[in-house]
Amino acid sequence: MRPPKGRLELTWMGKDMALIPTAHGKYDYEWVDPADPRACEIKSIEVVDTVGEPAGPNGAEENLLIIGDSGDALRSLSTVPEWAAKYRGKVKLVYIDPPFNTEQTFEHYADQLEHSIWLTMMRDRIRDIKPLLHEDASVWVHLDDSEVHRMRVVLDEELGAEHFVATIVWEKSPGSKGDAGIAVNHDYILIYARNEPAWKKLRNRIPRSARQAGRYANPDNDPRGPWRQGADGTAKSGNDDLRFEVTTPSGRVVTPPKGNYWRFSKQTLETARAEGRVWFGKKGDALPVIKTYLSEIAEGVVPGTWWPNHEVGSNQEAKRDHLRKLFPDIEPFSTPKPERLLQRILQIGSNLGDLVLDAFAGSGTTAAVAQKMGRRWVTIELSTDNVERYTLPRLRKVVENADPWGITSSTERVPVSVLPDGVSAQEAQQFTTMLTKLTDGEALPVDFAREITKAVRDLASSERSPISQEEAKTLLALLRKVAGSDVRVEVDVMPQVRAQLREKAKTRNETTILWEGGGGFTVARVGPSMYEVDDDSEVYLSAAATNGAWSKAVAGQLKFTLTPDHPVFCGVRNRQRLAVIDGVVDETIVRTVVEHLHEKEKAVVVGKGVLPEAEALLAELSPGSRIRKAPGDLFGKATVR
Ligand SMILES: C[S@@+](CC[C@H](N)C(=O)[O-])C[C@H]1O[C@@H](n2cnc3c(N)ncnc32)[C@H](O)[C@@H]1O
Structure with missing residues (x-):
């Protein structure tokens, strides 16, 4: 008898529940029912600043640093029409380096969530990332031993086990720790593709390492460029046709040593010789070798899964050789990744101008590398403190060409x-x-x-x-x-x-300059929640959302009389009630507004963002009521930017 077919699934306490971040800028979550409006609400993303060039290639219009919870930010990017037009289905590469759940408290963020909270948080972020993915996108999830085994199963469930590509093993530190039973020198990066055949077409080879390219040189100034000299032109196996005599330019007649054969036929050697592609050593006296030219072999090599730190950098390189130099007066961010690691990832999974997303920005390595490599980027960081101390100043320095470290330039040792x-x-x-x-x-x-x-x-x-x-x-x-x-x-x-x-x-030494500054980015903040919960767990629209200073200003602008004590409406004008929502107007808000209208009253709802479903619902529930988007509909300007 065959066992029944079924999916392999990881279960955990609260898997069917939803989480909401407990407070702005704090790293903690609260379990709620998935239908709780605070779990489904779409928050506004409000632009607070722009840095560098506003427009043009890689200018502020292209790149976005968001301060706030990644779940909130991701949902808004894929749902609020103005953002969705730019980001939904447009992201080519996602790299996330979340807190690993190592049960440590790092200097700049805590990393000790209970497993089920961590898994739910990560599962939800992956769900929120999915609508943003382009057809040929890849998702790279950086983890260590603490959660990698569980997360692999969750990712199989969310992205499809058939879309798993590979696990990269990154050698994060060269040395071993004295007191460890076994010193762990590596992290993992799990890669999934949204659609493998599409992704494979996009997937780039990586440049040959200096060691690999060093085998090619041009001692005889061959116009075809550097070439490779094999050991010699003989092999241990072959047939008698491959043991013919060859006269070297010095006049010596040579045959392969006993038991060996030429690697080429007489005809191939003659053709190669006529084309000047045969090397007989500096004195023209050695056994012949047919040259292999660097320009004629496939450009770059297919990336493998073992990434040693001499190729892509180490934790120490990121911290000591980069951030400490960039910010000599402050303690460096606890767990920055080296720019060379992100350079390798972006090289493989994206091209010039592609959009790259990192929903756990930390010190901003992904965005910095994306900017330096001419990719567009979005990055999200929960902690305002981290953004102010590291992410924002670092990205500012990148734009202003004040970051000479990381991948800004690279020096390679090359053979003369x-x-x-x-x-x-x-x-x-x-x-x-x-x-x-x-x-x-x-x-x-x-x-x-x-x-x-x-x-x-x-x-x-x-x-x-x-x-x-x-x-x-x-x-x-x-x-x-x-x-x-x-x-x-x-x-x-x-x-x-x-x-x-x-x-x-x-x-x-050969130095190549990759980056000389330029471009810019926009800084935005996730808006507040529209909801509050009272002692009886009743959820209602918050006073800050409906009756804050901004609502009063809008009421004045539209000539409504203020009604500061009303729980939903901030103004009245004849039979019209005004609701000013300091965020995105969604269906829950429309229902709440309509519930509070008296007979024959109509509503004017003003919001910083409006979901199309909300407009349709208001038209159905209260014909004659209207939604206006601020500031565009009030002052004739675009809403978000
Ligand atoms: C391991 S660090 C990322 C390091 C980053 N890759 C770098 O090179 O600097 C994780 C970051 O995620 C942030 N974080 C944690 N939970 C978050 C959430 N829900 N939304 C956005 N950021 C979050 C933490 O504040 C921390 O800065």
């Missing part, structure tokens, strides 16, 4: 000429540094007779030997007599050896 096979530019540099440390003048004892004997034997057996084998024998016999027992001499070989080795391992 072709390096010996298997030696990277870094290794060559390490080699010459250590060689330099060796002092000159240290005479080494050399067994003179033995060295000469070896050299004479080698020379005599080579085809270039000026003396015959017989003459060599005689020479060696005489050498023993002439040198006698006094065969050891002290020789200072270092200067000569060093010069020769250095010549073989020459490298230099």
